[in-house]
Amino acid sequence: MNTQPTVLSNFSLPLQWTLRLLLQWPLQWLLRLSWLVLMALLFLPPAQAESIAPGSATVSALAEGGMARSQALNDWIEQPPADPADAAALHALNHDRLFVHTTAPARLGVEHADGQLRDPASGAVLGTSTDTGWEKIRLNNAIRIKLRPRIDLLDLRAPDAAVRHAAAEDLFSARLTPAYVQEIKALIPTLAEPETQAKLGQLVAGFELNDPNPQVRLAAVAGVADVLDPEIRARLAPLAENDPDPTVKAAAKAALDSIQRRVDVWQFSQNLVFGLSLGSVLLLSAIGLAITFGVMGVINMAHGEMMMIGAYTTWVLQQLLPNHLSAALFLAIPAAFVVAGLVGIAIERGLIRFLYGRPLETLLATFGLSLMLQQAARLIFSPLNRAVALPEFMQGSWALNPVFAITFNRMYILIFSLLVFFALLLLLKRSTFGLRIRAVAQNRQMARACGVRSGWVDALTFGLGSGIAGVAGVALALITNVGPNLGQNYIVDSFMVVVLGGVGNLWGTLVAGMGIGVLNKFLEPYAGAVLAKVVVLVLVILVIQKRPRGLFPQKGRAAEE
Amino acid sequence: MLLKKLFNGSDAAGFWVLAAIGLMLVWVSVANLALPADHPLHVSTYTVTLLGKFLCYALLAVSIDLIWGYAGILSLGHGAFFALGGYAMGMYLMRQIGDRGQYGNPNLPDFMVFLNWHELPWYWQGFEHFWFAALMIVLVPGLLAGLFGWLAFRSRVSGVYLSIITQALTFALMLAFFRNEMGFGGNNGLTDFKDILGFSISDDRTRIALFVASGLALIGGYLLARAVVRSRFGRVLVALRDAEPRTRACGYPVARYKLLVFVLSAMLAGVAGALYVPQVGIINPGEFSPLSSIEAVAWVATGGRGTLFGPIIGAFAVNYSKTELTTLAPELWLFFLGGLFILVTVFLPQGLVSLFRRKAKTPPASVTKADVTEANTTKAKPTEAKS
Numbered sequence: 042m043n044t045q046p047t048v049l050s051n052f053s054l055p056l057q058w059t060l061r062l063l064l065q066w067p068l069q070w071l072l073r074l075s076w077l078v079l080m081a082l083l084f085l086p087p088a089q090a091e092s093i094a095p096g097s098a099t100v101s102a103l104a105e106g107g108m109a110r111s112q113a114l115n116d117w118i119e120q121p122p123a124d125p126a127d128a129a130a131l132h133a134l135n136h137d138r139l140f141v142h143t144t145a146p147a148r149l150g151v152e153h154a155d156g157q158l159r160d161p162a163s164g165a166v167l168g169t170s171t172d173t174g175w176e177k178i179r180l181n182n183a184i185r186i187k188l189r190p191r192i193d194l195l196d197l198r199a200p201d202a203a204v205r206h207a208a209a210e211d212l213f214s215a216r217l218t219p220a221y222v223q224e225i226k227a228l229i230p231t232l233a234e235p236e237t238q239a240k241l242g243q244l245v246a247g248f249e250l251n252d253p254n255p256q257v258r259l260a261a262v263a264g265v266a267d268v269l270d271p272e273i274r275a276r277l278a279p280l281a282e283n284d285p286d287p288t289v290k291a292a293a294k295a296a297l298d299s300i301q302r303r304v305d306v307w308q309f310s311q312n313l314v315f316g317l318s319l320g321s322v323l324l325l326s327a328i329g330l331a332i333t334f335g336v337m338g339v340i341n342m343a344h345g346e347m348m349m350i351g352a353y354t355t356w357v358l359q360q361l362l363p364n365h366l367s368a369a370l371f372l373a374i375p376a377a378f379v380v381a382g383l384v385g386i387a388i389e390r391g392l393i394r395f396l397y398g399r400p401l402e403t404l405l406a407t408f409g410l411s412l413m414l415q416q417a418a419r420l421i422f423s424p425l426n427r428a429v430a431l432p433e434f435m436q437g438s439w440a441l442n443p444v445f446a447i448t449f450n451r452m453y454i455l456i457f458s459l460l461v462f463f464a465l466l467l468l469l470k471r472s473t474f475g476l477r478i479r480a481v482a483q484n485r486q487m488a489r490a491c492g493v494r495s496g497w498v499d500a501l502t503f504g505l506g507s508g509i510a511g512v513a514g515v516a517l518a519l520i521t522n523v524g525p526n527l528g529q530n531y532i533v534d535s536f537m538v539v540v541l542g543g544v545g546n547l548w549g550t551l552v553a554g555m556g557i558g559v560l561n562k563f564l565e566p567y568a569g570a571v572l573a574k575v576v577v578l579v580l581v582i583l584v585i586q587k588r589p590r591g592l593f594p595q596k597g598r599a600a601e602e
Numbered sequence: 603m604l605l606k607k608l609f610n611g612s613d614a615a616g617f618w619v620l621a622a623i624g625l626m627l628v629w630v631s632v633a634n635l636a637l638p639a640d641h642p643l644h645v646s647t648y649t650v651t652l653l654g655k656f657l658c659y660a661l662l663a664v665s666i667d668l669i670w671g672y673a674g675i676l677s678l679g680h681g682a683f684f685a686l687g688g689y690a691m692g693m694y695l696m697r698q699i700g701d702r703g704q705y706g707n708p709n710l711p712d713f714m715v716f717l718n719w720h721e722l723p724w725y726w727q728g729f730e731h732f733w734f735a736a737l738m739i740v741l742v743p744g745l746l747a748g749l750f751g752w753l754a755f756r757s758r759v760s761g762v763y764l765s766i767i768t769q770a771l772t773f774a775l776m777l778a779f780f781r782n783e784m785g786f787g788g789n790n791g792l793t794d795f796k797d798i799l800g801f802s803i804s805d806d807r808t809r810i811a812l813f814v815a816s817g818l819a820l821i822g823g824y825l826l827a828r829a830v831v832r833s834r835f836g837r838v839l840v841a842l843r844d845a846e847p848r849t850r851a852c853g854y855p856v857a858r859y860k861l862l863v864f865v866l867s868a869m870l871a872g873v874a875g876a877l878y879v880p881q882v883g884i885i886n887p888g889e890f891s892p893l894s895s896i897e898a899v900a901w902v903a904t905g906g907r908g909t910l911f912g913p914i915i916g917a918f919a920v921n922y923s924k925t926e927l928t929t930l931a932p933e934l935w936l937f938f939l940g941g942l943f944i945l946v947t948v949f950l951p952q953g954l955v956s957l958f959r960r961k962a963k964t965p966p967a968s969v970t971k972a973d974v975t976e977a978n979t980t981k982a983k984p985t986e987a988k989s
Contacts, residue, residue: 401762
């Protein structure tokens, strides 16, 4: 009789819990209750669920249908499969491919892909699924939930490592009875991978933490001492608080403390990585500014709109190539660079070159330009935000353990920002063009005397800075919505990064960007996201008071200007 | 001929602008209160409020011009002082609501009841008294400007650096005021005001009184600013604007001069904000947005910085265009504003008033030497900003 309550797996998600509470428990209990009544009325002995040979008690009950079938299924699933035929029939049951012959002789048939029904044991063809007398065994939710760990256990013996791994994972959220837990425990030594062994060991230990025997509990505590899973921690906590056995209590406390220490370390790394990720976004948005503002000394308030142009370029390319998201993304990088760069050159030739030497006027004029560009985006692409779809390889996240996980898109952006940074550094320090840029920035007259066309260098430098802003826009499009205000949200931050890092110093920009990002993330748990940002801004303002030329000011002749 | 007369005297133009404002105050008041609503010359209360708003904006513009036009400090965060003055006034007005709010709590403004707060935060104490609020209207912006300026000018942060950190300041304040926990109404700000000094805020006569008060404040602010720039103090300001290192070398404590004028300007902005709030009936964190501050800078640039009356003209001209344009074609307003920035900076660096000035015989006093020399060279100066 299946009347003992199933042990709910504590590894399930809250949502599943709620659903179970609402739907499945009442249904299940109703079913069980009606069963009890039925059995009591009929004085039937409990069905022997062992053989699925044609004509056996189980198969007859299955053929009977109704309550008898449900009971037979319950009992059948509960027993470990006796032979390969049994396992094959269970798999078929799980995939809704198990049929039963309702008229004598009662027997089971497994539906194959060709519609043929075959005997689970011998493989002999018995007919087709549409033949009269054959009926598909349909499962209700209660049975399905019971079947799940049984199938997982079968899968744990599968030859394919991936299937075994998935089954082990699945067991964590399946509903396990003590019998299943014992079965899993017995199975562990037979498994090939130590990884899966360790995983299932934790699973079993998690259950044994509630065992009435203190020795079992003590062993279980030792088994989970290096597990970071919050569920295990939640189970350890009551033991450490008030376990009747002092040894178990002390052991649980020690285990909990050591877990907490490790969780702290991982949490710290998580914050660090999140901070670096935020910093990489800041860095990307500030690198272009480090060129236009840092090297050329031009205040370009329309810098954010160059990012916006890059982001819209990405979106437009995705619209053009809806079936090739990755290709569109990789095309977007050069495309955004070219589009934003050309717009930048146009701005430099058409506006900024008339305002050299008048930084405040440049600031105002480019601000006006940024307003116009934003409004243009609003008119062309509508004021609504557009979402850029993530290509396959950027979806998902890399979870090292339950405390530490990083999404792939963030990781790629971190790498990408560093790539852009070093590419730019190389360009400035090693190429002829970079040499010209630096020459014009340091001493325009002398550079001209040496034959550098300073006007063109200005235009191209500005184009370079704007193009990099466009590339930053591609990255931003992947983590935020593309809209007319995209650039505006980053402009204050990017200026802060450049000013803090020291104008004209790319390394300073790197350190300042990452520093602000990390600081922000570490403040967030204490102050909340908004206040953390305010605190960082105030801190930056204070640092600028102390070091008006940034953390890493230029030294030597370049600083004289 | 009239124009010539206008702009030839030492401050004849300023006098005429003030006279025009005075005339407008009298005429609008009379036309709104004394003439019946169907009279062709009647001025609607809507117009009164609109003009009152412009007057407050003009005062803000004068305060910006005082530091930008005369001391070379371009603040992109002056809206913050305006908003702080406005919040101080808003807090007084909130306390005046008393138990007439939605929740009928005699002590707490509605939003605090909504947030389940049980007593007034310490920084709201005293705002039930008008004199206290009036003090705070000048003190809070003044103190913030003092602290900020002391830090900035002491370490010689100037030019675009200063502009950017003022922008960061107002941005930070905006983020902070958006938080409900700050106790200033969060996103919604302070609104639903009932009365001021015992007079209903929706009454036409109160509105006229506020309008006239704004006009008088503008005239007062203008005269104060003029007195400052014409004093010896003002001459030092112009000197440090044009050649800060030289002024410093002559022994003037440059940082102290800048700090004083910065604080004074912030206080003027605070007063402007305080008069603005009861007229528009709301103050919210949007006033802190960098865009509002930069719009204010646009008025000054358009009108003509370094003239004091130019910004008044600019504030009226730009805001009138904004009102007209946002009703006619709202999507074009930002193009207009952006275009204005570009046109003015490239073609009219001295603003609208320079259109008339060119006819004058004497060279304009406010065209800076630095501007002239810098405009002639194409050399970019990354670290020094003097305009």
